[in-house]
Amino acid sequence: xxxxxxxxxxxxxxxxxxxxxxxxxxxxxxxxxxxxxxxxxxxxxxxxxxxxxxxxxxxxxxxxxxxxxxxxxxxxxxxxxxxxxxxxxxxxxxxxxxxxxxxxxxxxxxxxxxxxxxxxxxxxxxxxxxxxxxxxxxxxxxxxxxxxxxxxxxxxxxxxxxxxxxxxxxxxxxxxxxxxxxxxxxxxxxxxxxxxxxxxxxxxxxx
Numbered sequence: 001x002x003x004x005x006x007x008x009x010x011x012x013x014x015x016x017x018x019x020x021x022x023x024x025x026x027x028x029x030x031x032x033x034x035x036x037x038x039x040x041x042x043x044x045x046x047x048x049x050x051x052x053x054x055x056x057x058x059x060x061x062x063x064x065x066x067x068x069x070x071x072x073x074x075x076x077x078x079x080x081x082x083x084x085x086x087x088x089x090x091x092x093x094x095x096x097x098x099x100x101x102x103x104x105x106x107x108x109x110x111x112x113x114x115x116x117x118x119x120x121x122x123x124x125x126x127x128x129x130x131x132x133x134x135x136x137x138x139x140x141x142x143x144x145x146x147x148x149x150x151x152x153x154x155x156x157x158x159x160x161x162x163x164x165x166x167x168x169x170x171x172x173x174x175x176x177x178x179x180x181x182x183x184x185x186x187x188x189x190x191x192x193x194x195x196x197x198x199x200x201x202x203x204x205x206x207x
Contacts, residue, residue, distance in 0.1 A: 043059050043140045045074070047123065054172070054176045077116035124157075152168045
């Protein structure tokens with residue numbers, strides 16, 4: 001009997017070991033959504049301290065493709081590491097603007113939503129108010145892939161009843177965010193994927 005139980009345990013461990021990579025990949029891919037808006041009044045980049053480069057690069061590509069004439073950055077008011085050139089710790093929103101300029105975006109086409117935000121819902125509210133004050137009818141939102149499902153849901157909920165159409169173009173994974181096949185190999189990956197599912201549950205209950 002003990003031998004049979006041990007054998008079943010080994011089989012179960014084997015099944016879990018073999019199925020985990022596929023399940024982990026599917027869980028990560030399930031967080032990534034895209035909602036197309038062919039052309040918009042502005043590209044809005046959500047603040048993401050540790051992922052500002054991948055988001056800025058995605059926004060720059062959309063801008064270069066003529067998808068919108070303006071890029072707008074939200075501000076999480078978080079400072080980055082030391083800049084020897086500036087002799088200070090710039091805000092990540094400043095870093096993002098620098099990254100956009102380095103890819104060829106004219107600084108005159110970059111705007112900041114100045115009021116600091118603490119979460120995605122705050123950003124959605126700030127974006128709604130900013131878009132309505134400018135008379136916009138459509139925006140393309142850029143964020144990291146794993147945040148895209150929650151971000152789109154939140155934005156659509158907050159902007160419901162306004163004339164502003166929301167599209168979302170997530171930054172490709174594998175740059176700053178880990179790829180779906182290997183996210184579970186790092187603590188940042190667990191925060192980005194497993195943590196995101198916890199945030200989705202919280203947002204559905206809270207908002």
